Amino acid sequence: MEETIKLVYGDGGKYTNELIKEIIYKCFNNVILTSGIDSAVFSVKHGKAAFTTDSFVVKPLFFPGGDIGKLAICGTINDLSVSGAKPIYLSCSFIIEEGFPTKAFELIVKSMAEQCKKSNVKVVTGDTKVVEKGGVDGIFINTSGVGTIEKNYEIKPIESGDRIIVSGNIGEHGTTIALERYKIKVKGDFKSDCASVYKITSMIKEYYPFIKIMKDPTRGGIATIINELSSIAGLSVKLTDGSIPISREIEGINKILGLDPLYMACEGRLVLVVKSNMADEVLQKMKKLEQCRNAKIIGVFTDEQYPMAYIENSFGGKRILNTLDQQMLPRIC
Known part of the structure; x- marks a missing residue:
């Protein structure tokens, strides 16, 4: 590791993993923490519970589709949800700069309260x-x-042939933050996808026996999650060119900005690995929700000599998807 911590260490890619493994895991070493899932899952008197924590430093504080308050509530709910838990109770701590406008603080807290009410958490x-x-x-x-694990959900070994589903269009949160931060005026309805994913996980919980793992693609985006899954499984991941749901506007503005939407954060999307013969059924179940109208099967795990993540086009050409190892856009959540 380098002698000083740089912004790239907070981007969710290679350097974030390095920081976590070489310092945080080393100092706080315990099995619950080093399992590396989005919430700590532990046994209680009846069943299992999940516990998670997160900090939010987004800039700007207010953006189309949300604000730092909504983001904080949804982010924590989503970490619990992808761990198979029903979110119940939250804690909330504020660090406020002297001189911060009281009205802005009230707007943030009201936004948090509204999201809690919608999500039935306190x-x-x-x-x-x-x-x-x-x-x-x-x-x-x-x-x-804190939440309680539903239907005895647990992460299961990923096998060759298992399918990957994403619950909707990607890259919308990160792209919206970039446009707002740099005050770029473009035509189009750009809005963060910031939302709770618990409605999705609750709807598909009957399929938990066939769902191998669930993740929310925040920092580092879809590409980083795919690489994590490939590493966990020890298998390659083949994505099909054109299968990843992304709007033309998001794709176009990223080209103009020199960014890659595959690495842009989502804050209301779900990525799940499903047993091959159940993937279509799970997808159709998800599509009953308006939140998942653009959900798609985007890839498959394959047993190849050298595990990697890649996109294959109609001519058989491959684009390798590496783990994020450079700065994309800091402070997006």
Whole structure:
């Protein structure tokens, strides 16, 4: 590792994993933490519970489709949801810069409360700190969450032939943040996909015996999640060119900005690996939700000599998808 921590260490790719494994895992070493899933899952008197925590430092604080408050609530709910849990209780801590507008703070808290009501969860504890001007950039939020594991969900070994489903269009959150941050004026209805995914996981929980793993593609986007899954399975992942749901507007603006939507964060999407013979049935079940109208099967695990993630076009050409190892867009969540 380098002698100083740089922005790239927070982008969710290669350097984030390096920081986690070489310092955090080494110091906090325990089986629950180093399993590397989105929530800590542990046994309780009846069944299992999940516990997760996250911090939010997005810039700008308000953006089309959401704000830092909605993002904080949805982000924690989603980490619990992809762990097979029903979110129940949240904590919320604020670190606020001196001079931050009271009205803006109230808008953020109201947004959080609205999302809690929609998601049927409660913020039951928290903390507030105010620091000197310049100590933080406006406001930072930390949320933690507890939920109960439903239908005895657990991660299962991925096998060759298993399919990958994504619940909707990708890249919308990261692209929206980029446009707002740099005040780029373009035509189109660009809006973050920020939303809870619990409705999705709740709808498909009857299929948990056939679902191998679920992930939410935040920092590092779809490409980074695919690489993580390939590494976990020790198998290659073949994506089909054109199968990944992405709007023309998002694809076009990323080309103009020199960014890759496959690496752009989503904040309301679900990626799941499903047993081959059940993938179509799970997909059709998901499509009953408006949130999943663009859901698609995007790839398959294959048993190849050298495990890798790649996109194959109609001519058999392959584009290798590497883990994110350079700075894309910092502070997107």
